[in-house]
Amino acid sequence: MDSPNQPKSLSTNLFYLFLLLSTNLLTLFISSTFYSSSSCSLNPISSTTTFTKRRSPSTTDSDGTGNPDTPQATIDLPSEFLAFSSGQVLPLGFNTNFDSDTFYPPVGQACTRFPDELSRFMSYKVNGSCPDDELFAQKLLLKGCEPLPRRRCRPAAQPDYVEPYPLPTSLWTTPPNSSVVWTAYTCKVYTCLINRGKTQKGFDDCKDCFDLHGREQNRWASRQTIEGSLDFTIDEVLATKKPGTIRIGLDIGGGVATFAVRMRERNITIITTSMNLNGPFNNFIASRGVMPLYISISQRLPFFDNTLDIVHSMHVLSNWIPSTLLHFLMFDIYRVLRPGGLFWLDHFFCVEDQFLDVYKPLIESIGFIKLKWVVGKKLDRGAELREMYLSALLEKPLKNSW
Numbered sequence: 001m002d003s004p005n006q007p008k009s010l011s012t013n014l015f016y017l018f019l020l021l022s023t024n025l026l027t028l029f030i031s032s033t034f035y036s037s038s039s040c041s042l043n044p045i046s047s048t049t050t051f052t053k054r055r056s057p058s059t060t061d062s063d064g065t066g067n068p069d070t071p072q073a074t075i076d077l078p079s080e081f082l083a084f085s086s087g088q089v090l091p092l093g094f095n096t097n098f099d100s101d102t103f104y105p106p107v108g109q110a111c112t113r114f115p116d117e118l119s120r121f122m123s124y125k126v127n128g129s130c131p132d133d134e135l136f137a138q139k140l141l142l143k144g145c146e147p148l149p150r151r152r153c154r155p156a157a158q159p160d161y162v163e164p165y166p167l168p169t170s171l172w173t174t175p176p177n178s179s180v181v182w183t184a185y186t187c188k189v190y191t192c193l194i195n196r197g198k199t200q201k202g203f204d205d206c207k208d209c210f211d212l213h214g215r216e217q218n219r220w221a222s223r224q225t226i227e228g229s230l231d232f233t234i235d236e237v238l239a240t241k242k243p244g245t246i247r248i249g250l251d252i253g254g255g256v257a258t259f260a261v262r263m264r265e266r267n268i269t270i271i272t273t274s275m276n277l278n279g280p281f282n283n284f285i286a287s288r289g290v291m292p293l294y295i296s297i298s299q300r301l302p303f304f305d306n307t308l309d310i311v312h313s314m315h316v317l318s319n320w321i322p323s324t325l326l327h328f329l330m331f332d333i334y335r336v337l338r339p340g341g342l343f344w345l346d347h348f349f350c351v352e353d354q355f356l357d358v359y360k361p362l363i364e365s366i367g368f369i370k371l372k373w374v375v376g377k378k379l380d381r382g383a384e385l386r387e388m389y390l391s392a393l394l395e396k397p398l399k400n401s402w
């Protein structure tokens with residue numbers, strides 16, 4: 001075990017991430033899908049994990065039938081929501097691909113649990129401008145209304161948008177302030193986001209990430225590998241495979257997508273998932289010229305089985321995630337990786353006892369081969385807390401992965 005010299009802001013970031021997401025996500029998980037008395041026990045499937053259809057208070061008994069199988073009362077649901085999500089009859093009749101003559105557009109199963117929020121989200125002028133409601137929409141999404149229903153209106157946009165910087169300049173240049181609709185964020189210009197690590201108190205996810213000349217500049221970049229370090233470098237990871245065979249992949253919760261930018265510089269295409277937690281992460285990633293994907297960690301990855309060469313995730317997969325969800329998520333990563341593909345689990349955070357009791361067996365149960373496995377203590381808040389990181393490079397077996 002080594003002692004990585006972790007900057008303080010990391011724990012504060014994690015703590016904030018925990019706070020923020022726990023309020024949004026844990027409520028959902030505990031109330032709907034995951035019955036969990038302790039977030040660090042791996043609950044096997046049991047009757048308590050079964051989804052039970054619960055009517056929202058405002059619709060209770062409104063159908064008057066007392067039949068528990070009656071679909072949630074539709075009375076309170078906004079008309080645009082029903083217009084989108086109700087069965088749509090296919091104009092050409094029965095379609096063998098759908099095995100039906102009716103199509104049901106998908107929305108998150110939790111959308112109808114929040115009829116008031118849903119009503120607000122779906123209230124707009126059809127064919128007109130949408131409300132400027134990014135923050136509100138994201139909250140609804142993080143509560144489990146994911147995917148959000150589509151809307152028939154035009155999103156709030158920047159009044160004085162300018163074309164992005166050309167590649168490769170865009171990769172390492174702060175985009176223009178006018179590339180963002182700032183309503184949802186505390187900061188209203190990029191200068192504020194760049195300086196907030198130094199000037200602002202309080203917690204923010206990826207607080208110093210927008211400063212492309214700060215820590216971002218060196219992440220994963222060093223040529224030399226320090227034996228036993230939690231910080232693997234991109235080049236050492238790529239060197240575990242035949243040159244050129246890592247071409248496409250995914251970075252889960254990738255901040256401002258510096259990982260994707262570095263991979264792009266090596267001609268590797270990475271899609272970066274991110275929420276916009278008090279920062280225009282998706283705009284920033286797109287402005288840099290790499291691909292953002294606006295999905296939370298709860299959603300099934302939108303890739304087909306056995307297709308990606310690499311999946312990376314730093315600091316996001318940690319002990320704030322209910323372990324049953326984490327188990328599903330890890331299997332989803334395994335699913336989308338091709339045989340021989342790499343899963344780079346970068347700085348997985350937890351406490352030593354949790355690691356031995358829960359996370360080590362959980363990760364080992366998925367079926368990966370361990371190429372690298374480094375456990376390091378996290379000491380910045382005191383050794384007595386027994387906080388730790390795991391950095392691992394895992395490979396889906398080339399043969400017999402099923």
Ligand SMILES: *[C@@H]1O[C@H](CO)[C@@H](O)[C@H](O)[C@H]1NC(C)=O
Pocket residue numbers: 126127
């Ligand atoms: C929106 O546009 C569609 C297509 O032209 C039209 O059928 C519909 O009536 C319009 N709705 C409203 C509320 O303007």
Ligand SMILES: *[C@@H]1O[C@H](CO)[C@@H](O)[C@H](O)[C@H]1NC(C)=O
Pocket residue numbers: 174175176177189190191
């Ligand atoms: C954004 O606005 C701030 C404050 O007006 C300004 O100092 C900064 O130069 C602007 N940034 C860009 C990239 O235009």
Ligand SMILES: *[C@@H]1O[C@H](CO)[C@@H](O)[C@H](O)[C@H]1NC(C)=O
Pocket residue numbers: 265266267
């Ligand atoms: C990336 O691809 C371009 C165009 O094919 C090539 O010129 C360049 O050398 C490649 N860069 C790397 C790091 O492989």
